[in-house]
Amino acid sequence: xxxxxxxxxxxxxxxxxxxxxxxxxxxxxxxxxxxxxxxxxxxxxxxxxxxxxxxxxxxxxxxxxxxxxxxxxxxxxxxxxxxxxxxxxxxxxxxxxxxxxxxxxxxxxxxxxxxxxxxxxxxxxxxxxxxxxxxxxxxxxxxxxxxxxxxxxxxxxxxxxxxxxxxxxxxxxxxxxxxxxxxxxxxxxxxxxxxxxxxxxxxxxxxxxxxxxxxxxxxxxxxxxxxxxxxxxxxxxxxxxxxxxxxxxxxxxxxxxxxxxxxxxxxxxxxxxxxxxxxx
Amino acid sequence: xxxxxxxxxxxxxxxxxxxxxxxxxxxxxxxxxxxxxxxxxxxxxxxxxxxxxxxxxxxxxxxxxxxxxxxxxxxxxxxxxxxxxxxxxxxxxxxxxxxxxxxxxxxxxxxxxxxxxxxxxxxxxxxxxxxxxxxxxxxxxxxxxxxxxxxxxxxxxxxxxxx
Numbered sequence: 001x002x003x004x005x006x007x008x009x010x011x012x013x014x015x016x017x018x019x020x021x022x023x024x025x026x027x028x029x030x031x032x033x034x035x036x037x038x039x040x041x042x043x044x045x046x047x048x049x050x051x052x053x054x055x056x057x058x059x060x061x062x063x064x065x066x067x068x069x070x071x072x073x074x075x076x077x078x079x080x081x082x083x084x085x086x087x088x089x090x091x092x093x094x095x096x097x098x099x100x101x102x103x104x105x106x107x108x109x110x111x112x113x114x115x116x117x118x119x120x121x122x123x124x125x126x127x128x129x130x131x132x133x134x135x136x137x138x139x140x141x142x143x144x145x146x147x148x149x150x151x152x153x154x155x156x157x158x159x160x161x162x163x164x165x166x167x168x169x170x171x172x173x174x175x176x177x178x179x180x181x182x183x184x185x186x187x188x189x190x191x192x193x194x195x196x197x198x199x200x201x202x203x204x205x206x207x208x209x210x211x212x213x214x215x216x217x218x219x220x221x222x223x224x225x226x227x228x229x230x231x232x233x234x235x236x237x238x239x240x241x242x243x244x245x246x247x248x249x250x251x252x253x254x255x256x257x258x259x260x261x262x263x264x265x266x267x268x269x270x271x272x273x274x275x276x277x278x279x280x
Numbered sequence: 281x282x283x284x285x286x287x288x289x290x291x292x293x294x295x296x297x298x299x300x301x302x303x304x305x306x307x308x309x310x311x312x313x314x315x316x317x318x319x320x321x322x323x324x325x326x327x328x329x330x331x332x333x334x335x336x337x338x339x340x341x342x343x344x345x346x347x348x349x350x351x352x353x354x355x356x357x358x359x360x361x362x363x364x365x366x367x368x369x370x371x372x373x374x375x376x377x378x379x380x381x382x383x384x385x386x387x388x389x390x391x392x393x394x395x396x397x398x399x400x401x402x403x404x405x406x407x408x409x410x411x412x413x414x415x416x417x418x419x420x421x422x423x424x425x426x427x428x429x430x431x432x433x434x435x436x437x438x439x440x441x442x443x
Binding site for chain 1: 297300301304307310311312329330333334337340344345346347348349350351352354355358359362365402403404405406407408
C-alpha cells in the first residue's frame with residue numbers, strides 16, 4: 001500500500017498531466033453537445049456585450065441613428081431588388097413574390113458587427129442580434145453588396161457568423177449570364193478572393209460574369225451577389241474559377257440577417273428521412 | 281508559495297480578458313502575443329509544474345468560454361504549462377535574478393510555441409499549410425510572446441525575481 005501511494009506521490013505531475021489532458025479531450029468530444037454549446041453561447045454573449053461597449057465609445061450617436069435609418073431603407077430596397085430579380089428569372093416566383101411582397105420584406109433583420117476575428121485560431125464575426133430578434137442558426141447574413149456568411153451560433157442578444165472567407169464555408173453559386181453552376185469555397189490567402197469548384201471545362205463561363213447564390217442552397221436566399229469572375233484556369237475535367245468577392249470584409253460594419261426560407265420536405269429528403277415510395 | 285499562488289489565481293481572469301480583447305490589436309500576420317503563456321511561464325518558474333499546468337488548464341477553459349474551442353484551448357494550456365515547467369527552478373536552489381529572468385523568458389516562449397502548435401494542429405480556419413502554421417505562425421507567436429514577457433518583466437515584475 002505504501003508503495004502504491006509512493007508511486008502516485010513520485011509521479012504526481014505526470015498523473016496530473018494525464019488527468020487534465022483527459023478532461024480536455026473529453027471536452028473536445030463533448031464540444032458538439034448541448035452543455036458546452038450553451039456555455040459557449042453564453043460566453044459569446046458576454047464577449048460580444050463587452051466588444052459592443054468598447055465599439056460604442058467610438059460610435060457617434062447622431063451618425064448612428066442616421067446610418068441606421070439609411071440602412072433600414074437600404075434593406076427595404078435590397079429586398080425589393082432581390083425579389084424582383086428572382087421574379088424575372090422565374091414566372092411562378094414572380095406571381096408568388098408579388099402577392100407576398102410585404103411579408104417577405106419583414107424577414108430582413110439589421111445587425112451591427114460588434115467584433116471580428118480573422119486569425120490563425122479563429123475566423124468569425126459577432127453581430128448584435130440574437131434569439132430575441134428572431135435570429136436562428138443557419139440564417140443567411142448579407143450586406144447590400146452581397147453574401148457575407150451564415151449564422152453558426154446564437155445567444156439571447158448576439159450571434160456568431162461564419163464568414164464566406166472560412167475554410168469550412170460552402171455555398172452553391174450560379175453565374176448571372178451563362179447560368180454556369182459551381183460550389184463556392186475559400187481556400188485561404190487573400191480575403192477578397194475565393195474559388196468556384198466543380199465548373200466543367202465545357203461551360204461557357206467568362207471573366208467578368210457575376211456569380212449569384214442559387215435556390216439549391218439550404219440556407220442562402222437565391223439571387224444574392226457573391227462576386228465577379230476574375231480568372232478561369234482549365235484543368236483536366238473542371239476549371240478552376242477565381243472570383244473577386246462582392247463584400248469587403250475589411251470594412252464590414254452592418255449586416256442584414258435573412259430569415260430561413262427552408263422547405264422542410266426538401267430538407268427531410270436531403271437528410272434521407274423520406275422513405276422511397278412512401279413519400280412520408 | 282501560497283501568496284504567489286493566490287497572486288496567480290487573481291491574475292488569471294484579467295490576463296484572459298486581456299488575451300481576448302486586447303492582444304488581437306497587437307497581431308502581426310494574424311498572430312497575436314500570448315499573455316496567458318506569459319502568466320503560465322511565470323507560474324512555472326515561481327510555483328512549479330503542477331500549478332503551471334493548472335493555470336494553463338483553467339486559463340484555457342476561461343478563454344474557451346469566451347471564444348469557443350474550449351477543449352482544445354484547455355489541452356493547449358495544460359501541455360503548454362507542462363512544457364514551461366521544464367525551466368522550473370527547484371525551491372532549494374538559490375538561483376540568481378538573471379537566471380530566473382532568463383528561465384522566465386524561455387518558459388513563456390516555449391509555452392506559447394507549444395500551445396500554438398497544438399492549436400494549429402486542431403484548428404485551421406485560414407487554410408494554411410501545416411509547416412507554415414507551425415514554423416511561421418508558431419514562431420511569430422513565440423517571438424511576440426517573448427517581447428510581451430520582456431515588457432511584463434520590465435514594467436510589472438521588478439521585485440518578482442529577487443535573489
